[in-house]
Amino acid sequence: MTRRAGSRPPAAKPAFPVIGVVFVGLAVLLALAIVLSGGDSGDTDDDAAAPQITGATLPQLPDMQLEQPEDDPGFGLAAPEVTGQDYAGNTVEITHDGIPRAIVFLAHWCSVCQGEVSEIQAWLNDGGGVEGVELLSVSTWATSTRDNYPPSAWLERENWTTPIIADDDDASLLTSFGGNGVPFWVFLDADSKVVFRISGGMNAATLQSILELLRG
């Protein structure tokens, strides 16, 4: 006869103190965690002044896939002007100065952005880019509770050579350009009007061809 569910068979005496081993193990791991996390992690908060943004906020890029760049509600609208800082305290600007620009918004914790930075930097190292078209990056949505913090250390590790503007804690810069995810690319013509926006990773060959279109 098999034992029925719900019946209470006599508990066998264990060969060794299982519960003792479990709780000692838990205590040892907790002590180990306290000791190992007690030291200085080397993490420091990035300190850059919040960007100053002037001009109208661009409408948010729709979530759906757009058939044509003209389907973007931000197409043809003038981008906001920005005066911000990189993590070294240098001023970096987005102004209506007649220079076409490609701006990529990145977050340190986003794995897609991590791949994007490596790929774009490798492309730049191989001579990628177009004379007369400025490539800019915005480090946005930084938070110490997420992976790969701080962003300055990440970008330094990647030898990121593209100028960076640090966004504020509310991601105001990302919002003002209509971004709802990262990586987020915004391409501006010489009149600083939106030619194309896309949310998601972009390969180097596509980027190169868009930059060539921007140069005209």
Added chain:
Amino acid sequence: MLDFKTMRLFFSLLTLAANAVVAAGLLLIVGARVSATVARVRDAALASLVGWELRLAFLVATVATLGSLYYSEVVNLVPCQYCWYQRIAMYPLALILGVAAWKRDHAVSIYVVPIAVIGTLISAYHYFLQRFPRFGSGQCSTTTPCNAAYFKLFGFVSIAYQAISAFALILLLMAVVRATSRADTPS
């Protein structure tokens, strides 16, 4: 002292310990089929666990549940869609296994195994998205992206990985429950 850094490291060390136990368990299960010595070790391990299998499974599910609540309610890490699916699988296990451990109801494995298998599959897919984010939407939502891990300790232990490990350990303990039940059942 018990700040986020410490707690996530503690849960990650628990995860590695769970991985070691599952690996050892799988080695014993497979090895016992080909080696009498390993079979004796397996039998000794099973004998030492008699009466504790359900309690240990309850402990694993409870720690996983409390860990998940710690991340969301104490540290305010917002759970993404797949995190919620994993919670749907894990939270009831803590209750079901608690009652089963109290009642010593070994038949509970028939309910626990399907839930834990589903939880493992969801966690595995979530972890896959974190490792290969371009397979998902190809972008990270700025609110609660499932393809961006809050952390990856030791380069690979994310919250999704912790969930896979907990589900796997519960499944191993359910195998122990079934094995000890069989041994306990007169033919």
